[in-house]
Amino acid sequence: FEKNFKIIKEYYEKNTLIQHKSALTNFNQLKRISIAPVNPYWSPIIPSKYNMNLPDAKIKSYKGLKDTDFIFYHRKEGCSYYDQYEAYLDSDVIIFNAAKYKIETALDRKPETEIDIIDEADEFLDSFSSQSELNLARLKNSLANLYSEHDDTMDLVNEIIKLIKLEEKNKRATGIDENKIFHIKDTNMRKILSLMLKDGNIESETYSDDSASNYVSKVLEIARQFEDFFDDTYLTYREYEKNLYANLVTTNLSKRLQEVLDKNKAFVFMSGTLHSKTVLEKVFGI
DSSP states (O other): OGGGGGHHHHHHHHHOOSOOOOOOOSSSGGGGHHHHHHHSSOOEEEESSSOOTTTTTTEEEOOOOOGOOEEEEEEEEOOOHHHHHHHHOOOSOOOOOHHHHHHHHTTOOOOOOSSSSSSHHHHHHHGGGGGGGEEHHHHHHHTOOOSSSSSHHHHHHHHHHHHHHHHHHHHHHHHOOOOOEEEEEGHHHHHHHHHHHGHHHHHHHHBBBBBBBHHHHHHHHHHHHGGGGGGEEEEEEEEETTTTEEEOOOHHHHHHHHHHHHHSSOOOEOOOTTTOHHHHHHHOOO
16 A cells, blocks of 8 residues: 555545645545545445535435435446446346345345345355455554544544454464364454444445555455354454464354345245255254
């Protein structure tokens, strides 16, 4: 990031949405909104409770999951990535791959629909046993580069950083055994993930902050996936190039699936090799 400071500074200077530019001396002054609008195609989608000053955008709203209203700030057309979100507004049918469907559902950003049809349902159901890995050093550094004008948010960030340092110290003191399994309640990871989500303070900063917040956003997504399953979440640790990694796994497949089902109205599962009735009932709770 530091080696690109000159280029980033040039983008900042080109941002016409900032009328009174301050002297740029460090990275903590930068937010995503400070440089991203220079790309005319950049078109964020954020909950309506947050506001963005993008006067050149066509503001389009839609209803997401859990009764959440979203705003699509659609700017210059021609970027296939951002233009695809037009389908959220005016399509009768929206087609997702499994990974995109689960991400959009976790973010509550998937549009509210009357029915969801899942093809290759056996693979989709099996995917709920997937695991997530966190690079604690990267999260710590990303949080250290996160800046907020709100003191309570910065206090929260500093508390999380202290917990990460404590977790790193504890694991290195006792020795890192990749085969040793911990319940999340016996580590600091439960509190770290819970604080990441507290009151939406950190999340609100990632909608406008700099590129360092990308990893923070990823961890927020993981925290949301696991927050209702802490009682059934286990983890292991490993070290690579002096970075400590935490690998999280939840064993409650039926509860993870139920979270998706509860956010939507009706499902049709399709597959030529669907699991047996016993597996569907006892493992997935269907």
